[in-house]
Structure formats: structure tokens, C-alpha cells
Amino acid sequence: MYIYDNKNLPEFNHLIEVLTKTEFHDRLDKYIPQEIINIVKEFLDSSSQKLKRVFPQEVFIVLSLHLTKIINNKQNEQINFDLNQIVNKYQEEYILSLKLIEHLEKKYKIDIPLDEAITIVLILLLNQ
Numbered sequence: 001m002y003i004y005d006n007k008n009l010p011e012f013n014h015l016i017e018v019l020t021k022t023e024f025h026d027r028l029d030k031y032i033p034q035e036i037i038n039i040v041k042e043f044l045d046s047s048s049q050k051l052k053r054v055f056p057q058e059v060f061i062v063l064s065l066h067l068t069k070i071i072n073n074k075q076n077e078q079i080n081f082d083l084n085q086i087v088n089k090y091q092e093e094y095i096l097s098l099k100l101i102e103h104l105e106k107k108y109k110i111d112i113p114l115d116e117a118i119t120i121v122l123i124l125l126l127n128q
Contacts, residue, residue, distance in 0.1 A: 032064045036071070040064045049095045055124065063123045070116060071082065071108055086118055093121045098107070 040063050045103050087094050097120035101112045 019048070032068050036068050039100075039107075040067060043100050047093070048050075050096065051092055056126070059123055059126050062126065063120065066119060066123060067104065070112055071104065071110065075105055086121055090121050090125065093124050095119075097121050097124070 008038060040060060044060060044063070048054055094117055096116075097117040101114070101117055104110070105112055
């Protein structure tokens with residue numbers, strides 16, 4: 001959720017503005033690698049079925065942007081949250097997020113901090 005919290009920063013504001021005015025996948029690849037688009041689409045489709053919930057376009061966009069940033073190793077910001085409360089309240093979302101992180105770590109041969117799973121959970125909860 002920190003992307004929206006910091007939407008006035010130039011690095012996020014423009015992307016959010018452009019992407020939210022865009023059709024679901026129309027020109028998304030201009031900002032996000034197609035491979036990430038595919039991974040996020042597959043993840044949200046699977047999560048949607050398991051959680052019996054439809055995720056809005058904003059979740060797709062924010063998650064895609066966030067994962068692109070993780071993979072590019074440009075993450076410098078921290079989120080303050082009560083980890084235990086989020087994990088306990090949203091266990092299914094947390095487990096799915098851990099699986100996504102594991103997939104990304106294997107695919108890109110990178111280490112992703114576990115707190116990123118919480119960020120992914122928060123993104124999944126947008127508009128809930």
C-alpha cells in the first residue's frame with residue numbers, strides 16, 4: 001500500500017495515473033515486463049479462485065509495479081505494520097503471498113525479504 005501512500009512522489013504518481021487510465025493490459029508492458037504481467041495475472045487468477053474474491057484492476061497494477069521494483073532491487077522503503085495481526089487475520093492471503101515470493105526467488109535467483117509477503121497481502125486487500 002505504500003505506493004498509494006506515496007502517490008505524490010514522482011516515481012509512483014505518473015505510473016499510477018497512467019496505469020489506472022489504461023485498459024487492463026493495454027500498454028502495461030511499457031512500464032512492467034511482460035513476464036511480470038503474466039506472473040501477476042496467474043497469481044491473481046489462482047488467488048481469486050482460492051479466496052473466492054475478484055480483485056480489481058488496481059490490485060493488478062499495484063502488485064505488478066511492486067514486484068517489478070522488488071526484482072529490480074530498488075526497494076528502499078519500509079512499511080510499518082503489526083505483522084502478527086495481519087498474518088493471523090489474513091492467513092490465506094499470507095500463504096499465497098509466500099508462494100508468490102518463493103516462485104519469484106526461484107525464477108529470478110534473488111532473495112526477497114519475508115516482509116514483502118505482508119506488502120503483497122496489503123495489496124490484495126485494496127478495495128476490500
